[in-house]
Amino acid sequence: MRTSPRRPHYHGMEHVTDHDLERFYLGMVPDGSPEERAIEEHLLWCRKCVARAEASDRYVDAIRAAIIRGNFDLE
Numbered sequence: 001m002r003t004s005p006r007r008p009h010y011h012g013m014e015h016v017t018d019h020d021l022e023r024f025y026l027g028m029v030p031d032g033s034p035e036e037r038a039i040e041e042h043l044l045w046c047r048k049c050v051a052r053a054e055a056s057d058r059y060v061d062a063i064r065a066a067i068i069r070g071n072f073d074l075e
């Protein structure tokens, strides 16, 4: 854990969107891409997005479970 909360140079960018959090947790954001790094680094300091990410993570788990069961009802 870093002890000095150095502000990322991109501070001021908008919060990670729900859409991007979902893509991040669904593995749709390419490994090592600037987008993935930006999301990961944002989650290091933004509690709000971490909380939303955790909620999104559960949401994604629910989707995955539904897909596995084969009864995911696409609208």
Ligand SMILES: [Zn+2]
Residues within 6 Å of the ligand: 014, 015, 016, 042, 046, 047, 048, 049
């Ligand atoms: Zn945020």
